Amino acid sequence: MLEKIHLSIVREVERQGSLTAAADVLCLTQSALSHSMKKLEQKMGTDIWLREGRSLRLTQAGKYLLALAERLLPQLERAEEHLKQYAEGARGTLRIGMECHPCYQWLLKVVSPYLAEWPDVDVDVKQKFQFGGIGALFVYEIDLLVTPDPLYKPGLRFEPVFDYEQVLVVSRQHILAGSSHVDPDQLSEEVLITYPVEIERLDIYNQFLMPAGISPKRHRVIETTEIMLQMVAGGRGVAALPRWLAEEYAGKLDVVPLRLGKNGIAKQIFLGIRESDADIDYLKAFVELARQQAIA
Amino acid sequence: MLEKIHLSIVREVERQGSLTAAADVLCLTQSALSHSMKKLEQKMGTDIWLREGRSLRLTQAGKYLLALAERLLPQLERAEEHLKQYAEGARGTLRIGMECHPCYQWLLKVVSPYLAEWPDVDVDVKQKFQFGGIGALFVYEIDLLVTPDPLYKPGLRFEPVFDYEQVLVVSRQHILAGSSHVDPDQLSEEVLITYPVEIERLDIYNQFLMPAGISPKRHRVIETTEIMLQMVAGGRGVAALPRWLAEEYAGKLDVVPLRLGKNGIAKQIFLGIRESDADIDYLKAFVELARQQAIA
DNA sequence: AACATTCAATGAATATTATTCATTTATTGC
DNA sequence: GCAATAAATGAATAATATTCATTGAATGTT
DSSP: OOHHHHHHHHHHHHHHSHHHHHHTTTSSSSHHHHHHHHHHHHHTTSOOEEEEEEEEEHHHHHHHHHHHHHHHHHHHHHHHHHHHHHHTTTOHHHHHHHOOOOOOHHHHHHHHHHHHOOOOOEEEEEEOOOHHHHHHHHHHHOOOOEEESOOOOTEEEEEEEEEEEEEEEEETTSSGOSEEOOGGGTTSSSSEOOOOOOOEEEEEEIIHHHHHHHOOOOEESOHHHHHHHHHHHHTTTTEEHHHHHHHHHHHTSSSEEEETTTOEEEEEEEEEEGGGGOOOOOOOOOOOOOHHHOOO | OOHHHHOOOOOOOOHHSSSSHHHHHTOHHHHHHHHHHHHHHHHTOOOOOEEEETTTEEOHHHHHHHHHHHHHHHHHHHHHHHHHHTTHHHHHHEEEEEOOHHHHHHHHHHHHHHHHTTTTTTEEEEEOOOOOOHHHHHHHHSSSSEEEOOOOOOEEEEEEEEEEEEEEETTTTTTGGGGGGGGGGGGGGGGEEOOHHHHHHHHOIIIIIHHHTTTSSSEEOOHHHHHHHHHHHHTOOOOEEEHHHHHHHHSEEEEEEEEETTTOOEEEEEEEGGGGGTTHHHHHHHHHHHHHHHHH
């Protein structure tokens, strides 16, 4: 009744702007699409498009179908790929979602031994999700979520794999460089460099600056850790990063880590999976490996 | 390539136990199913079933397809119904999920004026979800979630609609009936009656008894509010319920509400929707009506 | 051990459905 | 007003799904 082809047509017409153009992409004729959709409209008893002049505008029903298509087609397409992977003897693809910028460096350390141990599993890392990491897990967009922000909900399972301290990184020439720790007000005249994330999600804001009612002089956003640390080393600002990351770079660049507040900011990284995937061997193995890597 | 029919076959074979039986249900012949699946297996290059004697056992690829089928087919089926509803001039079905037992009584008060105001919208209430209410929202199993437990995540939007106090309900003959409030230790010799929910999710446990290290003498589980209150009135135990609910029954049954602890337990009901649904008029209207009802 | 059943697979025949081709109609831009 | 573009339509055809009739293998029965 409602078939995959209908969803494909609705999606492609939306992308291409016309039946004719969509037909080209789908390797069919305009006539074929027209007939297919006409039949569907008749069966369902409702129009999908309003014929306005020589173009089509989605009806409410059509919009509904479009949303359905955008949601289901990727899952079907992925399924086909997945089946072909099985055919090649591969186990599948482990799709990892990252909700935590600096975790990327840590992840790399886990992924390389993992790939060696599981030659028939591919790893794919995604960083952008329409509905956030949790949503991506729920809708099977990813299989594993790396996040500092776990969520104990039915259907999902989170496990801490790594503890670390979030520290301030400053240039070795910085006035604060020798201090045992920094207080919030010492940052009021600094340029703070962070990853491009909503402010509320930054620990240095909600656990350090905000409680003290302090704002930095300026806030700069930078995508990559390397450049961020280059900037810090050059005295262009300060950044908040995991201590292990800061120490790794301390050899190469003129940067030093500083404790945030007297007690420091303690953080954890969690791995989240769907409960129903809990006994997939190659997934379990990844979590296990991550935990070991964290200890080493 | 991978079509709806393949998913239907995999699901139905699993349900019926054989190709032949599945064929009957699907109004096709055994041969048709065999040919269809064979073609898929050839295209994908992987078997879906292992032929064991005269029966079929799913391969790993097959299990994957089964999971996909169980996930996608309901959405496709729902879509067909939905389109037909559009055809009949109806607006659609508002599927409400409930994660909060006593909310049911409250919901009824909102639903009846809503149905009157929106004659072309159907309302459907669900209470059981494989992946919890949040999961159900994410996978389009429901459109609206009624819960005391909101979750501010991208893709979802929660809104408080109703404040109330959670109180202890006891029989009018109970020794505590005259007290201004109850303390945790006064429940150590009581039978506590609750809805069938995991203990950790009950406020009376995690906000009242557990912090004090107290357990009730016994814990009984009852599905319906009426029976629960009948039991309480009969002196068979005590229950924790919203104050407004308790007061509603106080006229009919010999029960009295008691504050839990000196300050009482304050609760809120939230309505959650998908962000992408935020401008669907009949959904907005429901949330609006719920808020008004709460004030009245 | 023989026989009847049950089930899936298979190849060829057939029915069904999807797609194209050739046109028509309507709209838009020039 | 004319060319260009887009969708719809009906008939012809191609593609495909489905059935029919049969086989072979496994299971159950006497």
